[in-house]
Amino acid sequence: MIRRRADRDARSSNQARHLAVAGAVVLLGAFTHPSSAPRSDPGVYSYATDDHVVVMRGDDVVTRWSTQGAATGRMVWTDDGNHVAFLAEGDAARELVTLDARSGAERTLPCDTCARVAAAGNDVLMVGTQDGDGFSGLLRLDLGRATPPADVPADLPPLVDAAIFSGTNGEVLLQGVDRTGGEVHLRVRPDGTTSPVGTATHARRDRQGRTFLRELVDAAVAVDHEGNTVYAVVGGFQAPQGSCEHAAEVFVALPSRQSTVPTDLSGATPVPDVDAATSTTVLSAWWDHDDRLHAAVLASVCDGEASIGPTSGEWVLDHNRWTQVSTDLTLGSRSLRDGSEVVTRFTGDHWGGADLVLERGPEPTHIADGVLSLAAPMPRRTGSDQVLEHLCDPRDAVCLARVGRDYEAGSATGDFDGDGAPDRATVVRDQRGTTSVKLAFAGGRSETVALTATVDQGVPHWAGATDLTGDGRAELLVPLGTKANGVVLGLFRYADGRLTEVQGDLTGPVVGAGAQEASGIRCLEEDGRRLLRTRTARTGSTEYVLREVTYAADESGRLVRVTDESFTFPTGADGALPPQLADVPGVHCPGVPALF
Numbered sequence: 001m002i003r004r005r006a007d008r009d010a011r012s013s014n015q016a017r018h019l020a021v022a023g024a025v026v027l028l029g030a031f032t033h034p035s036s037a038p039r040s041d042p043g044v045y046s047y048a049t050d051d052h053v054v055v056m057r058g059d060d061v062v063t064r065w066s067t068q069g070a071a072t073g074r075m076v077w078t079d080d081g082n083h084v085a086f087l088a089e090g091d092a093a094r095e096l097v098t099l100d101a102r103s104g105a106e107r108t109l110p111c112d113t114c115a116r117v118a119a120a121g122n123d124v125l126m127v128g129t130q131d132g133d134g135f136s137g138l139l140r141l142d143l144g145r146a147t148p149p150a151d152v153p154a155d156l157p158p159l160v161d162a163a164i165f166s167g168t169n170g171e172v173l174l175q176g177v178d179r180t181g182g183e184v185h186l187r188v189r190p191d192g193t194t195s196p197v198g199t200a201t202h203a204r205r206d207r208q209g210r211t212f213l214r215e216l217v218d219a220a221v222a223v224d225h226e227g228n229t230v231y232a233v234v235g236g237f238q239a240p241q242g243s244c245e246h247a248a249e250v251f252v253a254l255p256s257r258q259s260t261v262p263t264d265l266s267g268a269t270p271v272p273d274v275d276a277a278t279s280t281t282v283l284s285a286w287w288d289h290d291d292r293l294h295a296a297v298l299a300s301v302c303d304g305e306a307s308i309g310p311t312s313g314e315w316v317l318d319h320n321r322w323t324q325v326s327t328d329l330t331l332g333s334r335s336l337r338d339g340s341e342v343v344t345r346f347t348g349d350h351w352g353g354a355d356l357v358l359e360r361g362p363e364p365t366h367i368a369d370g371v372l373s374l375a376a377p378m379p380r381r382t383g384s385d386q387v388l389e390h391l392c393d394p395r396d397a398v399c400l401a402r403v404g405r406d407y408e409a410g411s412a413t414g415d416f417d418g419d420g421a422p423d424r425a426t427v428v429r430d431q432r433g434t435t436s437v438k439l440a441f442a443g444g445r446s447e448t449v450a451l452t453a454t455v456d457q458g459v460p461h462w463a464g465a466t467d468l469t470g471d472g473r474a475e476l477l478v479p480l481g482t483k484a485n486g487v488v489l490g491l492f493r494y495a496d497g498r499l500t501e502v503q504g505d506l507t508g509p510v511v512g513a514g515a516q517e518a519s520g521i522r523c524l525e526e527d528g529r530r531l532l533r534t535r536t537a538r539t540g541s542t543e544y545v546l547r548e549v550t551y552a553a554d555e556s557g558r559l560v561r562v563t564d565e566s567f568t569f570p571t572g573a574d575g576a577l578p579p580q581l582a583d584v585p586g587v588h589c590p591g592v593p594a595l596f
Contacts, residue, residue, distance in 0.1 A: 063104035284332035414465025414474030486512020
């Protein structure tokens, strides 16, 4: 970000907005690219200080734009790497400024209602506008064409506040707050096409219970192996006036999957020795040349009178946990398209800006002091699977499902083919949400078999195997979904190269416990016959009613009901499950690990 003044109240109608923009149409012809110009310049970047925005190519200055004491907005690079754009607010009016990274040409476009600018791919900019009621719409500006700015015909909900973030492949990310206080995340294309993205974070509160004020800072963009845009969005939560508390977040938005993935910043949050407030701020996030996500973090402890810090430094995301890689306080780094890197570090008071160096070759080159913001075009990539590799803990099925990665939902050992030797079954859920089972048989043979049932995302990592029917073949037990009082199990039998659900009276037993109900299954053997008993305990006002239903396999292998009995037990202390029923929840069968 570039440090800037608070947005002034822009109380003008849509007609006034168009007049302000139309008055600058004469300037747009100068935005046209020379036909002989290259499509992009490798090694270009920009930085801002208190009084200048500077465009660089390596260690050479392309152009220097004087802010003349005015505050400026965040810098945005077009996807083709040819222009950097930002909003500047002078004494007369707010302006959209573009600087040409090849010729150094400077162009300004008066736009009092412009609130935020983002790049949408190639040489297209999209600008969020506002009026007295808040967010009012989006404008599209093609820097490669001598055409006036145009409204983006997007069907957007009424938003009190909104921010747009640069994307690639012809899209931006729009985040807003509607009039009910709910969050809205949308992918918006310049032609007005929109699609929803998942919800990010709920409201947070300070130690006095007051609601934090939500702010979104910036986003770093990458491309996954399928060519989809991936946004790493940096946000913050400012406590109400009079408190030094501040919280931060980084979440990943995946428009292609209509989902968001939160990341765990708890490791970067200071833990005070006393009852003091903490302040954690993420200044920026960026993807490195190896497609790893980094963040620059400032953290401090404050008691209302004095602050301890800032501390922290540079962090990298490793399987959904942030790991510190440097204690040097930094504004952030940017990987450039020529393979080099520009790096910032605070050497004094961080409010005075950072030192900027270019790392290219054996010795770094000092570029500038007092840097308040740094920006560069997204490194050109065809897309990489590594972009998503470090977002999730491999054991986190919910995160893996959101990202769309294959993951192992559980494994079990049992004699599935009835040859007397143990086999191995591994349950895998793929990117399309389809579940299959990889079977590795004792003789060395293996095969992958589709599961004839749907496994919901986020179910426990678990699978079991036991011979319920007594036919010498183990059935596979797989969690299929969740309910308020536990997990729904599916029972599957392998035969003739297929896994099919065990038929009969028993359908989807539930194991686990909720506030008023506990359920489980138990394997028994009586008079040489295998039995399966489901147990469900439900609470009443003064007692628990336990229902036990027993099943046995008939000649065709179907599980049929043979008994159905009920018993009552007094409730425990404070209505808790009585001790006689403590063993009800879960799976109690030989060779099957406990699910609860």
